[in-house]
Amino acid sequence: MLWKKRLLKQDIPLKRHRFGIKLFEFVDSNTHFLIDFITYTGKESNYEIISNFNSIEKEIENEKETVCNKTSLIIKWRDRWNVFTLTSAYSNTMSSTRKQNYKTNEDIVKPTSVVEYNKYMAGIDTINRQLVTCGTVRKTIRHIILSARHFPSKLPSKRCVVCSNLSSRKITMYICTDCVASLCVIPCFRTYHTRTRY
DSSP: OBOOSSTTOEEOTTSSSOEEOOEEEEEOTTTOOEEEEEEOOOTTOTTOSSSOHHHHHHHHHHOOSOEEOSSOEEEEEESSSEEEEEESSOOSOEEEEEEEOTTTOOEEEEEHHHHHHHHHTHHHHHHHHHHHHHOTTTOOHHHHHHHHHOOEEEEEEEEOHHHHHTTOOOEEEEEETTTTEEOOTTTHHHHHHHOSOO
16 A cells, blocks of 8 residues: 555565555455455564564475474475465365466366465456556646646647747647647646746
8 A cells, every 4th residue: 555654664576566564365366355364563562473484485495395383384486486385174185277388288287275365366456456546646746736727738840948948949739728829749848837937
């Protein structure tokens, strides 16, 4: 979730909006409704499942057998990179993905937990898609100010105000109706409305 203040801010470099609040969401896999979410509040939070996943990762790398207890199972699986899954619903069986390797024509198999995760992960993606259509997450204040007051419209050929001040003659067909100034659309329109000297 996008957030630029200092409270609970996380730097997530893989996201489009890097700085924000990290949320863990619980979504219904059939209806894609958000049931519950947990806000990440740091290392001292009470929602920790594993104390240090990096140390467990090193332990599992050398293991060749299943690591599990009565409630949970940790699976390490390598596709293009190492994938670690912690599950309480699935066993350590492999499932077919109905795809074939284009070189060997063999069926591609993955652990059941990974197949089911990929199948039902669409709930989170649906929520993200709905947030994108909202628009307020992506727009900046400057964009709203510019689009709210000034709109370009077509007019007969006239000289651009900004280009004529820069001593280069350029003819344009666009004019800002509020300012009654002929302007080039791409470089000069924004310059004219954001700067006092151009």
